[in-house]
Amino acid sequence: MRKSFEGLCGLVISVMQRQPTSGEVFVFLNRTRTHIKLLYWEPGGFVLYYKRLEQGTFAASDLNKGELSWSNLVLMIEGIQVVKSIQKKRYSLT
Template sequence: MFALGTSHRFQLYSLPTDMRKSFDSLSGLVINDLDQSPDDGTVYIFINKVRNKAKLLHWQSGGFMLYYKRLESGTFELPDYDGSVGSLRLDYAQLVLLIDGISITNITRRKRYKKT
């Protein structure tokens, strides 16, 4: 699906984003609103107000990659979060479910071994 893997960090930007924005403008949101560096390897996810378009910004080997998905029908279902927070951390499974249109709000995770 993506050239992204489970080793990446994923941050969902909490405010609706104008999908006319491209590399520089989205990087500016990361720097100014989230106070983070867009070239730190994190994948930043932006959703528009209508929630039918999504962009993913990712720094990869010397340049930015921009993934874009537009839904022909339906909307992306966003998880519940505090609106005052600048972004919400997602894991790879949550990202795939979000992009594929599967609700991630009522998911129950089974206990799994986690190496510490």
């Protein structure tokens, strides 16, 4: 968790094969899942969000899939774990 903007951008490019300026939010967790960093590009520059938990860990079960919805990301950061949920199918252009 020592990396800052440049180091995290390098990881996004080399490991994830993505562009850090794409507008996606990139999530980084430490091994013990007590620290989280979010890297996001907005017009004008990068935003780095960093949170350290004093107790407990972040639930990273959804991160293993490689992609995480915005609502699941917010729930993970707030420490809310949904045990069972059913998501209804919605119309999508893609």
